[in-house]
Amino acid sequence: MERLERGVAAVRLEVYRHLFTALAEEMGAALRRSAHSPNIKERRDYSCALFDGAGRVVAQGDHMPVHLGALPLSVAAVLEELGPLGPGDIAALNDPFRGGTHLPDITLVSGVWLQPDPDPDPDPDPVRGRRKAGSGSGSGWGTERGRPLAYLAARAHHADVGGMAPGSMPLARELYQEGLVIPPIRLYARGRRAEAAWRLILANVRTPAERAGDLAGQVAALATGERRLRELVARRGVREVRAAMASLLEYADRLVRAGIARIPAGVYEAEDFLDDDGFGSGPLRVRVRVTVRRGELHVDFTGTAPQTEGGVNAVAAITTSCARYVLRCVVEALLEQPLPAGGGEMRALRLVLPPGSLVAARAPASVAGGNVETSQRITDVLFAALAQALPELIPAQSQGTMNNLTAGGVDPRTGQPFAYYETVGGGMGAGPQGPGLSGVHVHMTNSLNTPIEALEHAYPLRVRRYQLRRGTGGAGRHRGGDGLRRDVELLCDADVSLLTERRARPPAGAAGGGPGATGSNVLIRGGREHELPAKTTLQSRAGDIISIRTPGGGGWGVP
Secondary structure, eight states, X not given: OHHHHHHHXXXXXXXXXXXHHHHHHHHHHXXXXXXXXXXXXXXXXXXXXXXXTTSOEEEEOSOOHHHXXXXXXXXXXHHHXXXXXXXXXXXXXXXXXXXXXXXXXXXXXXXXXXXXXOOSOOOSBTTTTBOOTTOOSSOBXXXXXXXXXXXXXXXXXXXXXXXXXXXXXXXXXXXXXTOOOOOSEEEEEXXXXXXXXXXXXXXXXXXXXXXXXXXXXXXXXXXXXXXXXXXXXXXXXXXXXXXXXXXXXXHHHHHHHHHHTTSOOEEEEEEEEESXXXXXXXXXXXXXXXXXXXXXXXXXXXXXXXXXXSTTOOOHHHHHHHHHHHHHHHHHHHHTSOOOSSSHHHHTEEEEOOTTBTTBOOTTOOOHHIIIIIHHHHHHHHHHHHHTTOTTTOOOOOOOOOOEEEEEEEEXXXXXXXXXXXXXXXXXXXXXXXXXXXXXXXXTOOOOOOOHHHHHHHSSEEEEEEEEETTOSOOSSBOOOOEEEEEEEESSOEEEEEEOOOSSSOOOOBTTOOOOOOOEEEEEETTEEEEEOSEEEEEEOTTOEEEEEOOOOOOBSOO
């Protein structure tokens, strides 16, 4: 009988895991369908998550790892600076040093408060299938000690948030050059939009109509999540929903520790390098020491380079996000089952991040590239360290860059400013199970390549070439995936920024496999090719072609 009860409890918990995950996925779908910019509608550069009343993550959509691992810190920053959000309140922030990651990623957070309800199922502990003595119905407030039942968060990358160059990913020396800094503020109060805050944000961007549309899409995502959570509470009761949240948190913690227990105890070290910071400093070391013991991972980045002048500095939230992502990947592979988004990996992680380093930069460092480029190198070194313990599990290095391209100017078709941003896929590292995929986004990004039709419709751009770079994947028993070549012609004068990596040092192979090919950036003007730096901002002319040639992934195994 006891075994049967445990089985029923496990089934109920799995049902709730899927219900909560579906809620976060539907939030993302609402955002994607409501947003205005191709970066969100087509590339899907957004993330949504559900948190309990204490701000602990309960569920997240299958969105962007670099967002998802840092979202709990965004919610924590909101609660620290604004206190519990009341009914109808929505907070906004993008400050990398107060819960954000980099300035284009604007996060909205709301609380879900419930009125008294009859609580259709009086069982206060339905996940375990038992009713506690003295329980009853009719007291189901969605609050506990003055806090909401849950929080919801929606983060989206906005194609422009001001700053010295369109796209807000410039070759900058300080944060203020990268765009508008938004500390945690109330964007909505009691259901009413804070017009002064709204106007202030839109007055500091180049494309206010598009930004307003994307922000409205995020608000729609929060409304969708709240509606679905209310429907769930109406069916199952607030006690059961709260109990399910708490049980999922405990379950995730147990799974993470069970997975770590399968990693051989020991100390594993690795290092890798960023090409440069765009201002002549480089290569820049990222070093890690991973200690596995007693169901925990101690991750120490002592020895990593100090923060630098250029924008490749990562804030602590980014490094935390990378560590969470790598641990989740390894645990899921070892246990051969999905891991609930219950924050269990954080309770099993012990991070040492040297203040003022490349992985824990201090304000007002420029950080645009820390989110998109340094995050990939942090991921690389974490996997490289754990590969020493799990050589038959960890794949070779993938392209190790997001190949960021931004452009902006005045669209001759409309006479209005435009700001374009996209990342370009490359080669995935091969693994023990098979070859790497070609032309895809990897690790900390989970986005798509912008469809050519959408890009050309929205912007004064024309894609002249889009193809795989055959043979750029590393050799091995299993070959690495190939990179891409994407040539984008500018149909008007524009300011262009490139923020890329793996142009000097190739992605490494594993288990005797060969490295992938490096990438390159090329300006084609008047039929002649001119090599561009990995990181640069330039003024381009109508007819110029920016050619992004992305790295291949490393091979796995001796060829």
